[in-house]
Structure formats: structure tokens, C-alpha cells
Amino acid sequence: MLRYSLKRLGSLLISLIVASLVIFACIEVVPGDPASFMLGINAQPDTIAALRDELGLNASIYERYVSWISGMLTGDLGTSYTYRSPVTEIVAERLVISLPLAIYALTLTVLVAFPVGVLAATRQGSKTDISVMGATQLGVAIPNFWFAMLMVLVFAINLRWFSAGGFPGWDAGFFAALKALTLPAIALALPQASILARVMRSSLLDTLSEDYIRTARAKGLSKRQALWRHALRNALIPVLTIIGLQFSFLLAGAIIIENVFFLPGLGRLVFQAISQRDLIVVESVVMLLVFAVIVVNFLVDLAYAWVDPRLRSHA
């Protein structure tokens, strides 16, 4: 298990270094100057030059890469060009929304997908199964921003149970904050839960037709016992893979939902920073997301080994 983990950790580090180079190179070639963006169309050229100087944009690419990486290793991501406050603070403020939102949405996803998937698999071909398949098909097909707007219309504008969006901050109380994240989390969870339920169902169907399940049944286990003791655990490998992918997606890909509910999350931060050419923020956030994706994959790899002992010895 230790060797397996170390090997995974090694490839994690290499991925991070490569990612940092690619991100920096890509972003540096994007045309557009943050200083002229800030100063608009009436600014005089010498004013723009003065601002470029103040922002440190006149240093060479190499110098900027080194200072970015060395800063990052010490936890200092630099200062935003536009906001003029430390990137670490800006990102932290956004992360306290994006991370809980991703976890909330993923929890809903798992809570819905597991029972529904298991139910459909154990009653293959029944009416329940058919309606689950139909409903999940619909869940995958509905665009989540449209579903989000629909919820705003019903629950915020007509019923007035929720705000149409925004986030009061965690200092407004845990439940107030959670309430503000509820509609977005449901909108995010709907397609994810549909996908996961379908994966759960087909994976469980595969394992249920394996020989060892027949053996277990022959030994005298009831259907339910065979399901809980043998089938479910083996069906989890593809499900874990999907959950890992979904978490990374929810963390980074919530931008459209963030826009619909005007939540100040990471996705919107990146979007704004790109259009304002706040390159240092873009670089840092993208790097952070890469880091999150890689770490999640690493954890998923470890989880594989935990559910499937064969992976430990093979590694």
C-alpha cells in the first residue's frame, strides 16, 4: 500500500510541474494588456506606462515565472492587478463558497444516486427500473442553467421561499448560508445524480451477474445479503471514478450556475479575471483547480485500493 501511494504521489508532483508550465505559457501569450484595460480609452500613453511599471509588468517572462512559482511554494500567490489585494485572500474568499457548494452538490448527488441506482438494478426490467431510466435520461438532458432559472421562477419569484441568488456569507449563520446554496446545489446535482444513478445501476447489474454472486446465493445467502456483502462493494470502482470526476467538475465548472444565482465563486472569479486580463489571478486559480483535480484523483486512486485489494498487490 505504501509503495502504491508513493508511486501515485510521484506522478502527482510531475503533473503539477507540467501543469504550471503549460498554464503560465498559455496565459502569457493571450493578447491584451491589464494596464490599458484598467485605464480605459481616455488614458494617456505615459499613464499606462506608469501603471505597467507599478504592476511589475515590465519584468521578463522568466523572472515572472520564477517569482510566481517561488511565491506559490511559500503560500504567496502575489497581488491581483485589478483588485490590488493579495490573490491568496481573494481566492480564499471565493473558496469558502465554491468548496461547500461542490460538497453540498456532491452529497445530494450521492444521496440520490445510490438508492435510486440500487433500486433500479435490483428490479431490472420492472416499472420502477423503467421510470428511473426515463427520469435519469431527462435529468442528463435538461441543461442545468435552464433548470436553475426554472427553480428561481418557482421558489424565489412566485413562492418567495428562497432568494433569487446571492450569498449572505457564513457569518450570517450556518443555515442562512446553507439555504442560499440550496437551489444552486440542486441545480448542479440534478445532471450529476442522473449520470451517477445510471452508472451505479449498470455497474451493479454487471456484478450481480458474476459467478461469485451465484455462488454466494448457492451458499444460502438471501438476495439482499448477497447484494450488500458482495455485489455493492465490487460495483463501486466505476462509481468512484465518476464521483472523482464529478467533484472536480463541480468545483471548477459551476460558473454558469454561479452566474444564474450571482454567487461569488471561483468560476466567476476566473471569468472576470480573464476578461480584465488579471493574469496573475487566472494563473493562480487555474493552478489551484489543477491541484484540486490531481489531489482528488490521487484520493480516488487510494480509494480503489481500499475497495479492491487486488490493486494494492499489482501496483
Added chain:
Amino acid sequence: MKKTLTLTSALALIATGALAAQTDVTIGMQLEPPHLDPTSAAAGAIDQVLYSNVFEGLTRFGPDGTVNAGLAESWDISEDGTTYVFKLRTGVKFHDGTDFEATDVVFSLDRARAEDSTNAQKALFDGIESVEAVDANTVKITLNAPQGNFLFNMAWGDAVIVAPESIDDIKNNPVGTGAFTFADWKQGDSITIARNANYWGTAPALEEATFKFISDPTAAFGAMMAGDVDAFYGYPAPENLAQFEADPRFNVLSGSTEGETILAINNKLEPFNDVRVRKAVSMAIDRQAIIDGAMFGYGTPIGTHFAPHNPDYVDLTGNAPFDPAAAKALLAEAGYPDGFKTTLKLPPPSYARRGGEIIAAQLREIGIETEISNLEWAQWLEQAFRGYDFGLTIVSHTEPMDIGIYARPEYYFQYDNADLQSLIKKLGVESDPNKRTEMLQQAQTIISEDYVNGYLFQLALTSVVDAKLNGIWENAPTQAVDLTGVSWSE
């Protein structure tokens, strides 16, 4: 007995609750300020939140665009128009408790015109020779030549007076003299300002105001309808306005702005260096169709680069009436009977994106094929504005009184006319109002008859406001959401 007492006190509570008017307000806005220093960025959102609310200048704009006294109570102008002596208000304090004095004015203006200044409108201060503190409440400003609109220039958000002690942290913690103090900024979400208990002037009716940033038009609709915001300044989805107008809970304010929206033409690029071609382009454009199609009817047609609500405006829309046949004939006369191909570069705002498609179709009618590219602002600045790499582009010029850009041959549309340049120069040093009017009208006529750009319409400002909320500015003489006179009716 006890029971009746509780009942009456409960009734009293309800009564006072109903009588006391609401004293907080939440205003929706599409764009968030990048930082909070109005004196070092062009972003209009900074002024919208802070101008007049938190920061004040020597003079200030009123809701109708007139220039009124601000931190300067009165002023004397020397005979030759080069010396301004401002008498400052006494007893004014900055929000950090320090006194506002003449030295603060010297500091603010010197900072704005310094060599390493990052003021986006540094040109406003170009004519200043020196700024001196005569005594604690008197400032003497000497100009290197008379300047007709110096008091107007000092009313801009870029010319507000800042507190020297707070300057290092101004971008995150602005300290001014205004009726509201900066309270909190939840980045990406909202900014809150609170009533300044020590304000020198009339105390505002509001105790607290929150600006909430909602960029998505659909989300703006939802927030307004669900009551999350009390007003939406510059409501971004004109297609919903009819619905708000029909709803008694809301008022729709439609006012004018300083934004001349133009189809800018690259005057140095062939074939646009021929005035006949530019005239043909202008005559191919049906302004009303653009206003109706792109702006849902909100906007006033213009025929030159000047705001129609300004008393000095001349209506020159007749110089380029919509006449595709005449336009086609002009093109043929200029040597392009079959038209030509050019580029149309569009920045993100909807006036440009939606308007661009309509203009492309109208130009196609006279044989001009446009290749449309949608650009982000940063790309637009790089390619079109600084790189002159465009044939046509659509931009709204939102700075007030900016006809002077036509006297800058290096400015992106590259119009170079010595007559206009000397006229603008003379205008700069003229302070006689009648002569100024005459010169401004002459300048408007010159650029209109030279067909420098296609003049489309004056951008309208449409805001949706709770019907019980009074005092929100209808027009936008500058980019400000001045809350000092805003209150709730009961």
C-alpha cells in the same frame, strides 16, 4: 389588566413599525468595481458606488449635469481666467476623523498630475501650473492658460479629494468626506456603505446602502422580481422592461447618459480615407432600426458627437438621412460600384453586439460586406484601439464633453483636421459662455459634415426602481448613483 397592556404595547409596536420608513436600500448593478480608488482607473463602476456618496470634489455634478459647489464653498476667478481661488468649506472631516484642509486639495491634485500618476483622465489636470494652499481653507490654482471648463473638470470622479493618510490603502478602504462611509466589500458580491454621522452637509435619509453585483441579465430579472434588490441601476435586459412598466410595484426610469454610441470608422484606412465612402456608410444606416432592434427602442438618434440633452447640441441627423440608393450612388462615385469588404470589430456590450449585426445587414444593402469579429475589451483595446487594426467598430464614448478627442490625430479613428484642431484649442482657453456655445456648435458641424464616424444614438440609461423608492437619478451626467437624496416613501 396586564393582558390589555401587552396588547396595547404590541399594537404600539406594530404602529411604529409601520410608520418608520425603511432606511436601507439594496441597489443592483451589473459591473463590480475592480478596486475603490476613483482616481486611478477608468472603470465606471467605481464612480457609480463612490462618487458623491463617499468621495467629493471641489465641485460636483447635479442630477441635471450642472456644476455645483462641492467641497469648495465659493471661488474667485481672475480677470485673465488663469487663477482660481477656492474658498473651502470649514468644519469638514474625513471619515478617518482627520480635518479636511487646503493641503489635502494640494495633495490630491498634485497626485493626479504627477509624473507617475495612474489617473485615467490625467488630461483633466494638464492645464494646471501650480496648486497652493494659501491658508487652511483657501486654495489657489494657477493654470498655464485660461480654461473654459475647469470647474466642470474638477467635478469629475477622477478629481475627487482624497485623504493623504489613507492613500496607501485607498483601493480597499476608501476614505473621503462624503455623506456615506465605506463599510464592507464582499468581493464578487456586494459593497456596503453607511451613513456618515459627522457629515458636513444635509444628512442623507438612508442609514445604509448595499450595492449588489449581478452580471447576468436573467439573474437581474430574478433578483428584482424576488425583491432581493430595491433598484437595478442600468438594467441589463431591455426585453423585460415592458413587464416592469406594467407592474405597479416598479417604476422604470429612462434617462440620458453621456454615451455617444458611434460606428467608428478608421479614417486613415482605404477606402474610408475618402469622405464620400464615409458619407455612404452613414447614409446606409437606419438609426431608428438600430435603436428599436438592438436597444428595444431606448436611445436618441444623434448626428454628431454630442449629447442631445446638452443646451449646446445641434441636431445634425439630417446630414446623413437613411437613403441606401443615394449611398450606393456615392460609393459608385468614389470608385466602388460593387462595394467592398471590410472588418467590423465588436466589443462585448450588447449595443455593439446586437447593433453590429443590424449594421452589417444594412451595409450589405449597399454592397459593403463586413466580416464581424466579436472581441473582449482587452482584445479590442489591443487590436482596434491601440493597433488601428479595424475598418469599422462600435463603441459608446461615455465620458462627458469629449468632442476634444477629434482633435487628437493619433486617437483610434485617426481623424486629422487642422481646422478642427485649432478650433478645439481655442475652445480650451475660451471662457465666455456665448462664444463657447458658438465654437462647440461649429465643432459639432465640422465632424458631422466630414462624416468622421457613423453617429448612431445617445445611450439611454434604463433603471428599474421599487415604486416606493424616491430620488434615484434618472439621467447620468456622470457615472454616479448618488444616494444622498434617496429615501423611501411610507
